Amino acid sequence: MxxxxxxxxxxxxxxxNDYFYKGKMEFKGSYEVVARAKKILDSFRKKRKTVIHIQHIAVKKNATHFISGTYGAEIYEEVTPKENETIIVKNTPNGFIDTGLFEYLKNNQIENLTIVGMLDNMSNDPTxxxxxxxxxxxxxxxxQKANLSVV
Structure with a gap:
């Protein structure tokens, strides 16, 4: 059936945090991205839909940002994960490589993904x-105009 x-x-x-003011890799459009992310996040939470936070943690010895255990590597306060939300840690730009993301999505029978992230050309694109x-x-x-596009 x-x-x-x-x-x-x-x-x-x-x-x-590293993408925001005084972060190790401040991104000019970070506040616009987080404002839209918060809106979409609130909608998903209200509808009790699945929310997955993908957090980059650097593993290279000479890394300058997203260093494990630092304030900069923490998820920004406006979109802080709730207790029932999943956090997937990645060490490469692609959220699927050497993470449990694919297995999590399949095990939970998820077919549709809405994706909001900081840098389209880095982590969003490969994911x-x-x-x-x-x-x-x-x-x-x-x-920056807060449009969703179907890919």
Missing amino acids: KRKYTKSALLLIDIQ VRTAKDLGFNVQLWED
Whole structure:
């Protein structure tokens, strides 16, 4: 028997303190991104949909940001994970490489992903491409005008 609905999840990628004021890698558009992320996050939480925070932790010895145990590596306070939300730690730009993300999504029968992250060309792009290659339906927030596009 075929399911009548599909499950969705929100992926919040690299929304961490190092991208904000006085962070190790301050990003000019970080406050616009987090404002939109918070809106989408609130909507997902209200509907009790799955929320997954993807946190980058650097593993290279000469890393300058996202260093484990530092304030900069922590998830930004506006989108702090709640107790029932999953945190996936990654060490590469792609949220699927050497993480449990794919298994988590499959085990929870999630087919649709809404993705909001800090840097389109770094972490969002490889994660979105892999998600599409793995058969997920993807919506990506990709510009300063707060538009979601289906990829």
